[in-house]
Amino acid sequence: MERNLMKGNEALAEAAIRAGCKCFFGYPITPQTELAAYMAKRMHKAGGVFLQAESEIAAINMVLGAASTGVRAMTSSSSPGVSLKSEGVSYIAGSDLPAVIINVQRGGPGLGGIQPSQADYWQATKALGHGDFQLLVYAPASVQEMVDYVVKAFDRADKYRMPAMILADGLLGQMMEPVSFPEINPNAYDKSGWAANGHKNSREHHIINSLYLKPDELEKSIVDRYKKYDIIKETETEAELYLTEDCDVLVCAFGATARVVKSAVNDARALGIKAGLFRPKTLWPFPVKEINEAAKSAKKLLSVEMSMGQMVDDIKLAINCSKPVEFFGRTGGVIPTPAEVLDEIKRLGGSL
Amino acid sequence: MAVVFERPKSLIDIPTHYCPGCTHGIVHRILCEVIDEMGIEGDTIGVCPVGCSVMAYDYFNCDMIEAAHGRAPAVATGVKRTNPDKFVFTYQGDGDLAAIGTAETVHVATRGENIVVIFINNTIYGMTGGQMAPTTLPDQVTQTTPFGRDPKLAGFPVKVCEMLSTLTGTALAQRVAVDSVPHIREAKKAIRKAFENQKAGRGFSIVEVLSTCPTNWGLAPLDAIKRLQDEMIPYYPLGVYKDVTEGVFDNLKGGNE
Amino acid sequence: MTTEILLAGFGGQGILFAGKILAYCGLMDNKELSWLPSYGPEMRGGTCNCSVTISDDPIGSPLVLTPHLLIAMNQPSFDKFVSCVRPGGKVFFDSTLIEPECDRTDIELFGIPSQQMADDNGLKGGSNIILLGKLLKETGICSLETMQKAIEKVVPPKKAALIPNNFKAIELGMNA
CATH class of the missing domain: 3.40.50.920 (Rossmann fold)
Known part of the structure; x- marks a missing residue:
């Protein structure tokens, strides 16, 4: 397989496009900006959508909108920006939507610094937003794994209808290493049972929603989601x-x-x-x-x-x-x- | 017997949760009449706000998405960019659109995002029980302005149509009201125009609808209508603030006017 | 075998570019390699450095703290990093800009007036590549052919006309 030399951030972007990501919504922040820049250059040619949002908050909600229609969608940021995305991530989880979120971590709290950090471990694994939910969190350790886990993240997000995160850091994002892109044939998951992409007068209307005003209904939705998490805990560890x-x-x-x-x-x-x-x-x-x-x-x-x-x-x-x-x-x-x-x-x- | 009046097909036949005298029902109805008349229900995706119309997804028969507070324009952008051939609208209240979601509102407009925003301005937060909205009038009493809104303390109301009409990406900014039959007819025409804009790819369209909130205003429905006419319309004049018939991208020189 | 290389200088001297050429040399020769820039305000003109590791084995930490080879292009970089070079290591520096104050006897110093040479030969901004040529000559880290191929890869297509200048700079460094 051909070896290319790529920055981790660029490899993440290229892998996402090859994995069938059809839209990227982002906002500039060091040290992940190369990812957005790469998407800006490549996405349109690949037949997808690149849009620089007005904020991290808008970006994650654009992801929510695109994912609602059954399209593979992604956003990326670094620690302070991921904090801003947490609201949207919670809504994505609560609406059972697939999406991929990338965090190229830098030091915190607050504005912190721009050098590599892993201090968002708790945020990613315990509390990326309010409520009872989890997201899949992958931790690559090389540029090659950035590629491999972006592909997997998209697949598993679709499979389980939940958000998946790549938890990288500034070092992995900025470094270059040889990387090869495997032949990727993304699994096609049938989203026609839930996607809100226009019913064409041929089915009941679909509602993408995380609101349940009756406690027993909300409880049931969460318990069902946790049954799914049990399967994931059993089968997805690496x-x-x-x-x-x-x-x-x-x-x-x-x-x-x-x-x-x-x-x-x-x-x-x-x-x-x-x-x-x-x-x-x-x-x-x-x-x-x-x-x-x-x-x-x-x-x-x-x-x-x-x-x-x-x-x-x-x-x-x-x-x-x-x-x-x-x-x-x-x-x-x-x-x-x-x-x-x-x-x-x-x-x-x-x-x- | 000839049918002369019936429920729009795209408006689901179930009781709504809105208070007696609330004008949301009128706006839902004329919006659905437009959807029916254009025959676009199967190609339309609506985005609900947080506020009184949070559960509108149960009333509109097209596909619906419930957004976080203020984020409906961003969600709609994600939908429209990936489904440019579909019709996309948001339905938002004043707190959602002009307070917590101001950034999303301004940027969806300046991008000329080819969507329709239905903006319900009733000068108050209804769902949470009657607090000050960004559009609450000076001296208006609410739960969080118990002595009346004092602009020195709480600032001035936001005039959304006036503000958004300064942006190049805005194709249509029109303020209407639903206090009388002629005004309701006018409102429906504006909504139709907004959807026609979307069909023609003209850019961003917003229809601001002056509405009532009898419950939180503490007024009987008819008195509420009277307040809308006597107090709101003078402060928020009805009319077309911007109407770019040729489309916002036809002249790409850009720059906000 | 593993070779760890540190390149350091001012932002704008082509530190990252020279590092990229070395990284591509590793790629051409089918080695394991990593390239890691310092990032941050130095991109806008402060000090800048770049770690390159070329190895026969998978690479652990890509951060080069104790280099086998150092390229230093300004005084602060020389002063800061010369003490980190491993015993037996080699230091390549621009003697136009650097006074080599160093009492170590366990490393080899190669100072050439690369900046002056670049100016004299109409190779504006070629000081970094001249130092690479010197490094190539003294270490044999790869073949000249490999390095030329790497240069062809790293120079962006829009600036392909500059490739011969880079080759000339390598040659100047090798003969210095």
Whole structure:
């Protein structure tokens, strides 16, 4: 397969178009702007719609409108912009609409910074908007995975009629790596049973809606959605397990941080410390089975994140606090170095 | 026996939740008459607001989408851009359109988005029980202006048609009222024109409908009509604020007028 | 084998462009590679740097902190990064703009007046490519042919007329 050299942000855009995304609505923000610029250049030629919205709020609601008609739609932003989108994401979830949202994370809170961060883990996995709902969250760690998971996100969003997010970061968005585009033949999901695209006087009218004024009706809609979530938790988890079979120290990291950790794990192995890497590729659903498998021989776990420690809670829950789980992180846009992580591994490995 | 008057086909035959004397029913009806007359129900997608007409999706027989508060123009943009051959309208109240959704309103207009906006101006928030709206008149008493709206404290009312008529993308901005038979006829003509604009691809069309809210105004329905005539129309003059018959994109020099 | 390269200078000196050429060299030679720019206000004229890693194995962290090879195009970059270069590493710098104050004996310094050479040869803005030529000569990181192919890839089609100038700059650097 031909290898191209592309920035992560551009690869996300190209993959979306190839996955059958027919419209992109966005608003400029560093460090994801290349994605919108790429869409502006390519989307029209690909027979789709690119529109720069007046705000993140408008952009996500344009996605809601397009998705309501059964069209594959996407928006992208970076942390502060994703906060603005949260209202729309909640409505999309509540209306059972498929959509793809990309967050190329930067440091927060507030205006924060523009350097890479993973401090939106909680937002993505726990609370991207009000109400009882989840979205699928994929955490690529390479430009190639940006491509692969955008394709998957569109598919699963359609399959389950729910929003899916790519949780990337500034480092993955800005870096270039070789990437190949697989032959993509998007699954065609039949949306004729619900899409609001004009009934042509041949069916009952369709209503796309998240309002239920009767509590028992609202409860039923949510319970039904959670039944779907149960299936997703059972079938959609994905993780990479690296050198975990005999590991004493299991280091857990996702996205760009996992690359730093992999270097550190290799360095630790060279020093004779049995370190391994657990990398969740889906953050929701969290790969519970997989982490328990990875942690079998481990005496201690370490979560490394570009935040003050957000995934670390999910790790403790996933292993039911059966082993000590420690945390190391850098935040505010500072990228942890392999040497720093190695020091942490040594500290944990040495105290075994 | 010849039928001379019947319910429009695109208006579903169920009781609405609107209060007695409310004029939403009249506007729903004339909107549906236009849809029927143009024969476009099967090709129309409507977008509802948050406010009293939040559940209008149960009354219109075309496909319907319920938007977040103020976001109907953005939702309609997403629909129209991906389905340019369909008719798309939003139905919004004054709080939805002229307060929380002002940015969406201004930008859908300046983009010349080829949709129709039906804007219900009754100078009050109805659904939440009668608070100040962006269009509440000076000195008008509401739950959140208990001593009357004081512009020094709460600013001045927004005149939506006047504002949007300054934008190049606006093809039609017309203010009508539903207080009398002649005015209702005028209103229906304006809505028809707005949909014809959409059919011809002329750009953004808004029809502002001065309406009543007897419940939250604390007036009997007829007194409410009288208030509309005596207080609202002088402040919000009826008429065509902009009507670009040739279409907003025919002269692409741009620049807001 | 893994080679980590850091390029640093002022925004506008072609740091990212030179880094891209190196990245494409890796792509042409079927290696694993990563290219990571610093991003932010430096795009608008401040300091700017770029990490390039070329390897036979999958690349972990793409951020180059301890480079094997450093290209420095201004004094602050030289001063900041020369201490990070790995023992045995090589530093290429523009001696027109940089006073090389460095007491390290475990690295090799290659200073050439690339800015002056570019000006003398009518290659405005070619200082970065001249330094690349020098790097190519001293490291053999790839073949000349590979680098020429990479240049053809990186120069945008609209500016294809500038490709011969870039080739000339490489040659000047190799012979400096």
